[in-house]
Amino acid sequence: MPQTTPRQRKTMGRVMHEFEHGELKSGRGGKGGKVKSRRQAIAIALNEAGASKFESERENRKHLARTERKEARGATAQQEKEGRSHVGAHGRRESSRAMGGEEARHRTAKGKRAARARSRASGPTYDELYDRARREHIAGRSKMSKQQLKNALHH
Known part of the structure; x- marks a missing residue:
């Protein structure tokens, strides 16, 4: 088989x-x-x-x-x-993880490169921002996204 x-x-x-x-x-x-x-x-x-x-x-x-x-x-x-009847990609590939669609958990090599390029273009990395936030004793930093850390550090 x-x-x-x-x-x-x-x-x-x-x-x-x-x-x-x-x-x-x-x-x-x-x-x-x-x-x-x-x-x-x-x-x-x-x-x-x-x-x-x-x-x-x-x-x-x-x-x-x-x-x-x-x-x-x-x-x-x-x-x-599950109440999802009549919500199909009629005749097309579905966007599930198995099909590598929107809900897919893994990135392709091309996607990783693009994400890395975007993050570098937007300044410091998340880890660098988090270290600065820790040094400045910003409360709630562990639950913040990269953009939230940027905003908190600029104030």
Whole structure:
């Protein structure tokens, strides 16, 4: 079985989340009732993600495309439960951590260089400002952002 893509892993994670919270249902339209078996939940997750070793490549692609449409529509049990239905990137990549979008925790190498350039252009670093604030006994400095430290030191 080939390696799964980030999108497939995200889908599998969502399905398993639904199972753990008792929201995963089997059968067409969920008419088969709640899934109680972990093995069945894993089988459903692999099927929805298009990563099943028992399906053809074409079937897997078809299943993944259907799941992407479902997630974009906001029709998953998780989205409906969390009140996020109809808030999808319809037909486009979502902005989740798995997809490297807005909510991603890591920066790219290019982003790191750009951030470093911006910080240098704007004067001293956060650590330098914090050291000055400590020497001047500015209260609440540990909770301040770089801009707040700058403002506090200028007064």
